Amino acid sequence: MSTLRLSDADNVVTAVTALAVGDEGAIQPIPRGHKIATRSIAKGEAVLKYAQIIGYAAEDIAAGEHVHTHNLEFRNVDAEYEFSTNLRPVTPVDVPDTFMGYRRATGRVGTRNYIAVLTSVNCSATAARMIAQHFTPEILADYPNIDGVVAFVHGTGCAMGGDGTGFEFLQRTLWGYARNPNVGGVLLAGLGCEMMQIDWLIEAYGLTPGPLFQTMNIQDVGGLRKTVDLGIAKITAMLPEVNKAKREECPASELMVALQCGGSDAWSGITANPAVGYACDLLVAQGGTGVLAETPEIYGAEHLLTARAANREVGDKLVDLIRWWEDYTERNRGSMDNNPSPGNKKGGLTTILEKSLGAAAKGGTTPLNGVYRYAEQVTAKGFTFMDSPGYDPASVTGQIASGCNLVVFTTGRGSAFGSKPSPTLKVATNTEMYNRMVDDMDVNAGRILTDGASVEEVGREIYQAWLRMASGEQSKSEAQGLGDYEFVPWQVGAVM
Template identity: 75%
Template sequence: MVQNGRDGFQAIAPVARSLESTPMLDFIRLDASDNVVTLTKPVQTGHDVDGVATTSMIPKGHKMAIRAIAKGEAVRKYAQVIGYASVDIAPGDHVHTQNTEFRNTTATYEFSTDLRPAEMVPESARDSFMGYRRKNGSVGTRNYIAITTSVNCSATAARRIADHFGPDELAAYPNVDGVVAFVHGTGCGMAGDGDGFEALQRVSWGYARHPNHAGVLMVGLGCEINQIDWLLEAYGLERGPMFQTMNIQDVAGLRRTIELGIEKVKAMLPIANEAKREPCPASELKVALQCGGSDAMSGITANPALGYACDLLVAQGGTGVLAETPEIYGAEHLLTRRAIDEKVGQKLIERIRWWEDYTLRNKGSMDNNPSPGNKRGGLTTILEKSLGAAAKGGTTPLTGVYKYGEPVTAKGFTFMDSPGYDPASVTGQIASGCNVVVFTTGRGSAFGSKPAPCIKIATNTDMYTRMVEDMDINAGAMLTDGVTLEEKGREIYETILRVASGEKSKSEAQGLGDEEFVPWQIGAVM
């Protein structure tokens, strides 16, 4: 299915099963119908690319027209439309923002026409990892005590409680991964109902019940919109030794709240330390599929490799959770074809329509993304970025679509609505129950998350080498070293199992995750 050429190779779209490569190619053609190719190294004017001379210098990762593209004609990559020529484009021209324009999608949606169920591994032969099995049946990959806040006004109290528990305080509790404060900038000055309030409540509930938390202390002010008691009532949460709440106003001030909070956490620590890892089936893993700081190689190496790993996890009975709705815009028609039924597909379209309205009423555009860094990496429009981003979801059927922070209950490949902003998106995925995060990046990212550990995958070898202290896996080896998609996908899957069992990812080892809790703020601040 893949043909190697003199200077490059032709490959089917990377959402498919196979990608072969030869090291140090000049270009990549992803489908025979594409009218652009992606360069794997910078080239000067007059450089021969598959028999076509470049008309200017073109940076690495950027696109070159392989044939003439008339003004108004579709620019095609991945055998899909990624934009339209804003001027006549000649063969050999650099194809990017200077000559390519975005248009809103007008896709005709099909449902359940591309169903490729995973070949399920028998339960008796399934892989396992060493996890924490909780009393409610859920399984964690880490063992934290969380200090959560209902409102920004209690953020200082929460941080000071957590800060008390440094290495010396925790030395006697080797099975406790840490005490973490999850603070945010909202919770009041907002409507008491509607999208924004409901999203915050779902995040609060999701972190309060997350399987990576052995204990939770919720801290509020007392007079905020986001009342702790409302949350407890709405979600049926019950106070107990490992789930406690308090308000600064009721306790009588900041100092007393901090002192009382420290005492409450001290009482939780011996109980939390009793938790022991035990063998758990891979079906208990719920993995957040995330990308940030993308480049043109994201959709060619790391994202499809993560998609392959997702397929392996689904075959084990596990769950992959794709997110970032603006970053599947223009590729959603490929996902509706994979929906298990029309109801699931329509849920995805409803989220797309919501985003079109959301950006319109805020005088924005769905093409606000790609970011400047994405564009420097060769991504021209959101359509191009989305087609590459969707590859993280592999090839198996789409079994469920969820609102931001809503509990993901379906097994298999699923989707959760979120912004493309990485911290806000991952916060929602963790609230939805993800106990591991896998994050692909082409430009480089210093992101990390708690309580779910974050594994980072570099899309290209240059960046991996430059940021090796931050990157766990180099998917760029698929181009520079001839590593196959299947080999890299299995490496990612096996890394997920090891990290879920307690091995620290590189972002985790550097202590990232305390500042990356960012609930999505929807609506007016009043």
């Protein structure tokens, strides 16, 4: 098989291997993963892949010609949305799957047991890192039920509007990490004079300081060194209590998985993303939750999700997000087609419409039961959506703040990503990259192309890996220590 046709309606196919002139009717060389026209396409005519529009011919395109950025143009979406017209019922399982997790006093279940050192502002970032770095593996060896002490620091928290969107995002993110079920204890460190006041955060979200939720400000304590010493003492006092947490058998319905992709290529929407979608369907059947994000990366595919909206209210929320992003990019003199990245394009993707159609496949086929703002707590079960940018670290940060206790991340170009406190499972879209980066990839969805594996088979492999990872098995990114620098709250609004 040299080319792959995804729908009879398509007027392009994808080259499975690099094509020379004459191969499969090619009239010019076609790189692996790139598109080739199967018939002549007139200037202005829609180009179809997945039986959906991925762009418009910028010039006349001959049969056998390479279809890519030089002759395919983007246009903003102008869709007539249908709502709740493609609702597939979910059949609950008779016998639920289980994993070994940490059941918290809130009733929610964690897959890890971390102590988090959170910062209200960049000015306390160094103190937080110094505190966390004190707790070496040698010290934590006496507390086997604690996965680590991690500093979650960021570059904002001051010089920001006190009532703006960015302020709300940061507040929700800090609160979401503090109450994520993978966190057993929290130390929140500030400077004292910043815009993001710790007292405001506590008041806004009803947080209650106690033995496992401690706060401090550098200015009140008396400087950096004293703050680091006090922070170390506070966490040292937490260790025995946090270590009391024990894993117990919990139903798979307690899993909330962040559905993420990055470093995508042409195979993302053909192998890994559909396989993750199948795994999401399996989880939803168990009563669990999948959280799709990256609003710019469903642009052009959102009509497929509104058709799956459980009701009109859910569908309208998604459309409102799309309209916000169109306005946001226009105000900032950008374009929704600024994404895909150069690496995405080298891998065969051309427009955001094409990328989105593949990215949306991570959400499977079940009804869309909820749409949430960035870092907002996800309360609905089943398949849901959270607003975020397409920048992976910022998106995953929001998903973890929303309550996700696991992350799955598909990649075609190869992405060195990991996350804490919720671990990341990496899924490769193609076998070539999997073999090249085998130390980073957990699952090879490229087998769908190279070995004849089915999407369902790889999807079950991913789902079973979630259960094992939720029970404590380390993913490859986790084992390599990734996640200490991937906390990136989405910063929106003026910096003043």
